[in-house]
Amino acid sequence: MPIRALAFDVFGTVVDWRSSIIAELSEFGREHGVDADWSRFADDWRAGYVPAMDRVRRGELPWTRIDDLHRGRLVELLDQAAITVSDTDIDHLNRAWHRLDPWPDSVAGLTRLKQRFLITTLSNGNVSLLTDMAKRAGLPWDCVLSAEIFGHYKPDREAYLGTAHILDVAPGELMMVAAHPSDLRAARDAGLVTAYVHRPLEQGPDRTPERPGHDEFDITASDFGDFADQLGA
Template identity: 55%
Template sequence: MANPPSVQLLLFDIFGTVVDWHGSIAAEMARLHPEVDGDAFALAWREGYRPAMARVMAGELGWTRIDELHRLILDDILPRFGLGGLDEASRRELNRVWHRLDPWPDSVAGLTRLKKRFTLATLSNGNIGLLTNMAKRAGLPWDCVLSAEVFRAYKPDPATYLGAAAVFDLPPEQVMLVAAHHDDLAGARACGLRTAYIERPLEFGAGHPKDVSPEPANDLHARDLLQLADLLGA
């Protein structure tokens, strides 16, 4: 599909779209706790993500950054994997693995190409410190780091998508969300944003391939960020 000519700003989902959370966490566990099934541990940690956010959105918890939600989930799952005895320093360091996630092999090169033509910003439920540390370590060339933390609302709340457009004083149709998750893209589309789907079949690990079939409602569908750059003429 041709590049929507009016798009000026590309917003990026991060976990799974730009960085490989599963592979990074599994590798960290292999290094620190080789006796633990890193695949199962990564999946269990991620499984707690939506329920934890739901507690905030329902008012059960006050506004909580993702770093704190990750820690709540971590403390809950550690005993399940025989790690209930980890001390506070070890728990704190393990929780920061989310700041150290590795990019997919195409991410830095793809973003670098896209940056020549578009303004690039994160739009993640991850908090600002996490996203900034991740970008610094991985060399992700953002023009701006935006987060649910800015809007005190998690995606897919419309406040995130519309808030990001408003930061740049752009109408929604001049903004495109890039993500590997159809629910995120549907939320953006409902707010009038353009959408680009990125295939990440191994997001949940090689043992759990993900269906990456196209969704016709998206403006663009790309294998990776390099192909997205091709499609957008960058």
């Protein structure tokens, strides 16, 4: 079956969330005259992401968008660090997730891939987050799809099948692209084609993600340029 559309995971796959968040936190610290280990703060902030989504996935929380899950965790971490700022300042800092910078090869690679395929996000980030991010960073999506649209966070099957349905393609005509094997395994279980892109710096210079076996996914690529080469785009 030919591939008709590519659905991209975003945090870590398209954008370097960690460096961006550390930079935003450092700026926040300078503005407010507070200091902390901002790298650790960024990692702790991100570490709240999966457990919070899992509460939604298990039905313990009603649908809650990532902006609100991020904000809840941020307030906890600021409290723990005894940092007191206004709600407006918290809102601005929380929206740092709307201002993440892409990896150096992302825009050029997506621009090539867009010539040949329909390209969309399929992220757990909410639509406004993804749209703001794309506008600021110049990510040339054909459309912006999100777990928010399907009411199911990845790796719920509904997110992958919902994407195929709304794009009017068969699951086997849709390729999920991600730097995270767990996302790709769930996509594959739902019938999608899969592409792993290695992002060795996602967790910072001191933690190297385990690279899956070369045969586990349909494509394994070292970056978006290599990925576009392999797809002939």
